[in-house]
Amino acid sequence: MLSQNSRLRAMKSLLYSYYTDFTTFYCIYLGIITGLCLTKFIFSSSASGSSALTVGMVNCFILLPIAMAAITSNSELLKKFSFPVDRDLVALSHIMLILLLPLIMLLTSCIFYLLEILASELLMATSDNFFYSWLVTRGSFLAGFAVSYIVIVAVTALSWMFFAWFYRYKVIVSVVTGTFALALIYFSEFREAFLSLVGKVFVNPSPGLLSLKLGTITLVLFALGYIPIKRMEVK
Amino acid sequence: MNAVILQDLVKRFGKKKALDGISLELQENRIVGLIGRNGAGKTTLLRTLAGFLRPTVGSVLVFGQNPFDNIRVLSDIVLMDDERYTDNSDLRVLIDRAALSWSQFDKAMALKLLDYFNIPVKTKIKKLSKGMKTLFSLVIALLSRCPLTLLDEPTLGLDAAHRKEISSLLLKDYVNYPRTIIVSSHLISELEGLMEQVVLIDNGRLVFHKTIEDVQSYALYLTGRRSILEEQEGRRRVIYKESMGEMLVLGVVNDLSAEELRRLESSGIEISAMGVQDVCVNMTRQDEGGVLDVVSK
Incomplete structure (x- = not known):
């Protein structure tokens, strides 16, 4: 009972800490997406029905791996360990962030998408010199949202797993990653074998099957990233 | 009951032995001075007690349990050193986090003390001077009232007046809320009046563990x-x-x-x-x- 109480307190404290950290991160995301959408509107005489969604997704692909690099670094973890917390709670809170942040960011880009439609409708009604292509239907939107979310979660989980290992075993991870990259560049047989493996997983499956495959990969990445965090010393 | 039991504790960093076979028992509710030269292994010992580091060989028991990755024990330990609270956060956020982390944390007193030391809670920790940062960390550590309070160089960067006040504060709080406090410091003469026991270590080895009167x-x-x-x-x-x-x-x-x-x-x-x-x-x-x-x- 006492142990559960300690764990609950530690979890609340840790989540509060991540909440305050990621408020700033979210503001940066909001700033970038606002800036890009406005720029597109100001400098272009046309807009596609998915520009806010594309901008949002690209931002997720850039910002979330950066966030993962930050939260798994030794200095960030040292800060978290200034208050009572164990490694399971740290890993759990990271997984919660990996699941929640893409959702919040994608929902934000959807709000921007609605604003974009509204602004485009207004512009089309008032100007003859504006062209707007309506590409997204309700069905494609929902499927796209689900698949985008799962893809972003998988990419974020991959970067979390990578950095969790990297900060703990810098030399080994650098050597393995470097060798892998060089093999991809210089050995065409290896490259083709790797690409065909990736192709088998990702090319032409239905959205449901793709989500299932990515979900499984994400779970494996969570398990792999948990290992170095569970074993780490706080230095 | 013993607050801390160390048995043949060895901690290596690569080829370097930071702690070399330390065996020690510290009773509950004592103020213990952890003394040693620079690089003697004081900080490593405190970090091992705080569950940050895993012993290479030997065992560490805090209140009868291994502190490494053990939230039940870690909730009873606070470590204050110059690497705590390096966030870009406001002090208020850190105080809120302390209140969430430790049920016995005295938030009202913490705010009063920070006000007394002229440390504004809306400031970011990065903007504090070294002395102010030390004062802030000390306030958090003392008011967490953890049964095992570890203070690593608690007077670092403090002027003489603040050092004196901190000694009084520590003693007063200890009398009101008895607990095991391990203080590592180079300013032995200033802490001599506080310490009940002295643990002297050198090159990672225990030189002696004695009462202050014996020393x-x-x-x-x-x-x-x-x-x-x-x-x-x-x-x-x-x-x-x-x-x-x-x-x-x-x-x-x-x-x-x-x-x-x-x-x-x-x-x-x-x-x-x-x-x-x-x-x-x-x-x-x-x-x-x-x-x-x-x-x-």
């Missing part, structure tokens, strides 16, 4: 004519020696009987107690001599 009477300075003291040198455990012409100063472990002391005094030898700081310095003195020997070569 205060542990060694003596004998000052007098070389011819008389050289005779003593062979018979005593000498921890300090300094020649000044025909005069000699010997620091010896105090195992002299009352009769022997009387005889020395009657032969013109001046006898004085070696202070706690001098005992600690002399017990961990490097064999190759002092810095002046290096300069004079």
